[in-house]
Amino acid sequence: MTERLLIRGGRVIDPSQKLDDDLDVLVEDGRIAQIGRRVALRGGDVMEAEGLVVCPGFIDIHTHLREPGREDKETIATGTRAAAAGGYTAVCAMPNTEPVNDNAGITRSIVERARTDGVVHVYPIGAITRGSRGQEMSEYGDLRDAGCVALSDDGKPVASARMMRRALEYAKGFGLTLIDHCEEPSLFEGTCMNEGPVATLLGLRGTPTVGESLVVERDIQLAELTGGRVHIAHLSAAASLDAVRRGKERGVAVTCEVTPHHLLLTDQAVKETEYDTSTKMNPPLRSEADRQGLLDALRGGTIDCIATDHAPHTVDDKKVEYDQAAFGIVGLETAVALCLENLVGGGVIDLARLVELLSTNPARVLDLPGGTLAPNAPADLTLLDLKRKRRVEPARFESKGRCTPFAGWTLRGWPVATIVGGRVVWQDRR
Amino acid sequence: MSYPHRHLLGIEPLLPEHIKTILDTAERLREVLDRPIKKVPTLRGRTVVNLFYEASTRTRASFEVAQKVLSADSLTITTATSSVQKGETLLDTARNLEAMNPDMIVVRHASSGAAHFLARHCRSSIVNAGDGAHEHPTQALLDALTLRQKKGRLEGLEVAIVGDLMHSRVARSNIWLLTKMGARVRLCGPPTLIPPGLDHLAPVTTNIDEALEGADAIMMLRVQMERMAGGFFPSLREYHQRYGLTVERVKRAKKDVVILHPGPMNRGVEIASEVADGPWSVILDQVTNGVAVRMAVLYLLLGGAEAAA
Numbered sequence: 001m002t003e004r005l006l007i008r009g010g011r012v013i014d015p016s017q018k019l020d021d022d023l024d025v026l027v028e029d030g031r032i033a034q035i036g037r038r039v040a041l042r043g044g045d046v047m048e049a050e051g052l053v054v055c056p057g058f059i060d061i062h063t064h065l066r067e068p069g070r071e072d073k074e075t076i077a078t079g080t081r082a083a084a085a086g087g088y089t090a091v092c093a094m095p096n097t098e099p100v101n102d103n104a105g106i107t108r109s110i111v112e113r114a115r116t117d118g119v120v121h122v123y124p125i126g127a128i129t130r131g132s133r134g135q136e137m138s139e140y141g142d143l144r145d146a147g148c149v150a151l152s153d154d155g156k157p158v159a160s161a162r163m164m165r166r167a168l169e170y171a172k173g174f175g176l177t178l179i180d181h182c183e184e185p186s187l188f189e190g191t192c193m194n195e196g197p198v199a200t201l202l203g204l205r206g207t208p209t210v211g212e213s214l215v216v217e218r219d220i221q222l223a224e225l226t227g228g229r230v231h232i233a234h235l236s237a238a239a240s241l242d243a244v245r246r247g248k249e250r251g252v253a254v255t256c257e258v259t260p261h262h263l264l265l266t267d268q269a270v271k272e273t274e275y276d277t278s279t280k281m282n283p284p285l286r287s288e289a290d291r292q293g294l295l296d297a298l299r300g301g302t303i304d305c306i307a308t309d310h311a312p313h314t315v316d317d318k319k320v321e322y323d324q325a326a327f328g329i330v331g332l333e334t335a336v337a338l339c340l341e342n343l344v345g346g347g348v349i350d351l352a353r354l355v356e357l358l359s360t361n362p363a364r365v366l367d368l369p370g371g372t373l374a375p376n377a378p379a380d381l382t383l384l385d386l387k388r389k390r391r392v393e394p395a396r397f398e399s400k401g402r403c404t405p406f407a408g409w410t411l412r413g414w415p416v417a418t419i420v421g422g423r424v425v426w427q428d429r430r
Numbered sequence: 431m432s433y434p435h436r437h438l439l440g441i442e443p444l445l446p447e448h449i450k451t452i453l454d455t456a457e458r459l460r461e462v463l464d465r466p467i468k469k470v471p472t473l474r475g476r477t478v479v480n481l482f483y484e485a486s487t488r489t490r491a492s493f494e495v496a497q498k499v500l501s502a503d504s505l506t507i508t509t510a511t512s513s514v515q516k517g518e519t520l521l522d523t524a525r526n527l528e529a530m531n532p533d534m535i536v537v538r539h540a541s542s543g544a545a546h547f548l549a550r551h552c553r554s555s556i557v558n559a560g561d562g563a564h565e566h567p568t569q570a571l572l573d574a575l576t577l578r579q580k581k582g583r584l585e586g587l588e589v590a591i592v593g594d595l596m597h598s599r600v601a602r603s604n605i606w607l608l609t610k611m612g613a614r615v616r617l618c619g620p621p622t623l624i625p626p627g628l629d630h631l632a633p634v635t636t637n638i639d640e641a642l643e644g645a646d647a648i649m650m651l652r653v654q655m656e657r658m659a660g661g662f663f664p665s666l667r668e669y670h671q672r673y674g675l676t677v678e679r680v681k682r683a684k685k686d687v688v689i690l691h692p693g694p695m696n697r698g699v700e701i702a703s704e705v706a707d708g709p710w711s712v713i714l715d716q717v718t719n720g721v722a723v724r725m726a727v728l729y730l731l732l733g734g735a736e737a738a739a
Contacts, residue, residue, distance in 0.1 A: 040662040061477050168663045196626055197628075198627070200628055201442070201602070202542055202564055203468025203542035203561070203599060204564075205563075205564030206626075273543070275547060320520065320521070321520060321521060321541035321544050322543040323541045323542065323543065
């Protein structure tokens with residue numbers, strides 16, 4: 001028997017079809033069947049969406065699920081529950097697990113675990129190099145066939161330009177994009193925040209923005225040389241944006257993502273919180289000039305995606321001296337609300353652009369299913385209530401990670417339902 | 431006259447009147463050190479833990495003497511002999527010590543922000559005895575007390591701070607203190623050891639002769655030998671030649687200039703022996719004043735104010 005779900009009366013926003021209207025969405029057997037005014041339903045469930053926004057499901061292109069190996073920090077079960085509760089219908093899982101996802105066996109185990117424990121789609125990302133050590137390529141053909149949707153050594157840069165060049169070239173044969181953690185190791189080593197006046201006052205060792213931007217520039221030029229595809233991860237510096245902008249103008253296959261924390265906070269947060277380790281991540285929070293640069297590029301279109309860089313850690317990893325603490329914060333359960341409150345509510349971008357950044361573009365950048373509500377597309381949907389007000393309460397997170405600089409923030413505009421393959425996997429029942 | 435904070439984490443958050451209170455209190459308490467019997471019962475029954483994660487001679491001894499003179503009960507824990515060697519975290523160490531109900535923890539640690547971290551998670555008063563490259567507030571206070579004694583004031587003094595400005599917590603605390611008290615500070619060091627944004631706090635030059643011109647006081651910072659490996663400068667020889675304080679250079683300052691150094695000194699590197707041992711040097715006065723300043727901090731933070739009322 002056909003399974004049907006009618007999502008009735010919501011404001012449907014789908015940038016892939018340039019849609020923004022009050023419409024009904026009919027889902028049949030896990031796929032989008034019809035969108036229109038007053039769609040008739042013959043049997044099945046109805047979800048009233050009046051007053052809500054209905055969009056193609058959000059895809060987090062940059063998530064650390066930590067399984068296998070660091071199940072004390074996060075598991076596929078808890079990470080995907082966090083994703084669902086944050087309005088995400090899919091996450092791309094970074095390979096810096098223990099062991100690193102650098103071979104088909106590990107990829108298959110992740111895919112299998114996601115099938116049994118996962119609440120949302122999990123798209124594994126394979127390592128660019130074996131063990132992400134930057135020395136030898138991993139087997140991209142095997143990784144892709146096992147289910148990897150992209151390649152990355154995230155958490156570490158590919159230090160050697162020659163290695164990066166070969167990887168870009170070789171990945172082309174499999175249509176895989178390289179997700180690039182851009183960092184010049186010699187300028188990063190031993191640092192724990194952004195270099196600048198704030199680090200100077202705090203006596204913390206800082207890394208300059210050029211440590212990022214010169215590798216961004218290098219890898220865009222290498223993508224140009226090889227014809228490969230590069231996606232810049234968690235871009236944080238205004239200078240990196242210049243490189244991306246120029247690369248795009250020349251027609252290089254380059255895309256990029258930014259995180260909500262780099263859009264909303266600066267290195268001043270380290271000082272204001274008196275060394276709270278929830279302000280420590282890599283790349284670090286940058287200057288106000290960099291932040292303004294990111295906001296401009298978000299408006300202007302240079303930035304393709306907003307990604308969480310959800311990086312859960314145990315309390316023990318974070319509740320230590322600042323320079324000893326692990327890099328990273330959680331983001332899946334706050335990203336959408338932070339964007340709605342501060343970017344849409346704050347007048348930086350409109351809702352359609354936000355949906356593009358969270359859904360349309362992540363799907364396009366990595367050729368993923370989803371990102372659209374076109375007929376026959378997977379019925380992955382996110383429903384938003386723009387009036388819903390809620391406080392960020394880490395104690396109530398689904399994620400095992402609780403470290404966020406946004407704890408206690410009251411935000412207006414939250415996801416209220418997440419639908420994956422036509423099934424409601426999470427709903428806000430307040 | 432009062433001091434409103436429960437902790438002393440740095441000079442930056444203090445108001446000039448708080449600094450003055452500490453200095454005035456130190457001035458009064460200093461007299462105890464000249465008595466034949468150097469002990470007063472002021473802090474009897476109070477317990478202080480000195481938690482030292484970094485090597486220290488002066489600071490540690492000075493806190494210990496101050497505690498003894500004021501009759502506080504104290505114990506000192508250094509990393510070499512503690513469970514830190516067994517992998518205990520800073521927080522666990524501090525909490526376990528706290529279970530013994532001390533009134534204050536004095537902490538020295540290589541991580542900037544370590545004192546703030548303890549202040550956030552502990553009940554005791556926290557005194558920062560040096561955290562990473564951030565602050566060393568009692569050092570700046572004892573330097574100020576020394577300057578005030580020698581010059582009769584802080585306001586309007588021209589003070590040159592010379593050396594490794596990047597890694598120096600002494601420099602940061604002194605810049606805050608001196609500028610808050612109306613002194614004029616000039617900073618000098620090799621370009622590789624001047625961190626970005628420091629010029630927001632005080633004028634910076636890389637020319638030592640310029641920095642010393644007409645100075646009332648010169649504070650020399652220690653060259654941390656391990657910085658050589660970091661490639662901040664090519665050799666100790668060139669460092670001494672370009673940034674070392676020599677008798678020749680002292681002549682550029684005012685005739686009655688005083689020279690301070692937080693110790694330990696590298697003779698022949700940042701300071702020539704003739705200068706360190708010369709008539710301008712107030713380095714040993716600094717040490718005596720260190721005890722007085724730490725007595726004042728203990729007294730003000732441990733509720734000595736009420737006891738005295």
